[in-house]
Amino acid sequence: MRDPNRIKQLLLLLEKLWQKDPDLRFNQLLYNLQYEFSKENDGIGQVKEVESDGFTRIGFDLFNLEDDAFLEYLQAKVSGDGNE
Template sequence: MTEHKRKFEWVDKWAKMTGERARIDAKANKTAIVYRTEKGWVREHYDGTIETINSEENGGGKMREKERINRIMSLLQRIWEQQPDIRFNQLISNLQHMYSSQNEGYGQRIMKEKGPLGDEVESSYLDLFYLEDDKWEEFLQRIVD
């Protein structure tokens, strides 16, 4: 048993480092991480607050409402109809850049690439993966209004 434990001890260290990295990313990007504890699933926000989700205490967590899909798609359609010559992905890209610029650079990621001469070139891209639908819907509604 002792030999087996030593053989896979690195897994515990790796899991701990992964969790610490996720916390750092959440703070840097003003998002949250979700993980399981002995008492159930929790969401740890970038500011350190922790909320219990998907447990008996809160009735299983907060489900996203299905109706939001039609509302968001309808808003996108109204915006796109005002600019019918724009391709769909171009529209989405433009909207993401607008959202980011109006919200303190939310989702902007800086990276370094190797340039054509082998030098490092700084570049950036947008990642709105963690943007909640209600925030996106509010933003789209402001554009339509």
């Protein structure tokens, strides 16, 4: 069983990061964090889709990423160790 304390830790870190840029909408914050995590971790979770007109749409699927890994990333960002 995963540690239920991770929920409060994760929410606290998200709050701290969001407070740095409160004009962001919540889903913008999440997208940006997923993008940055993926970029710093060899493109993990990146999904590309090319439209018929050649437009490339990029998204992120971190469904299988363990919370501990994302928590570690968020802690580094909050403490200033992450790339900003």
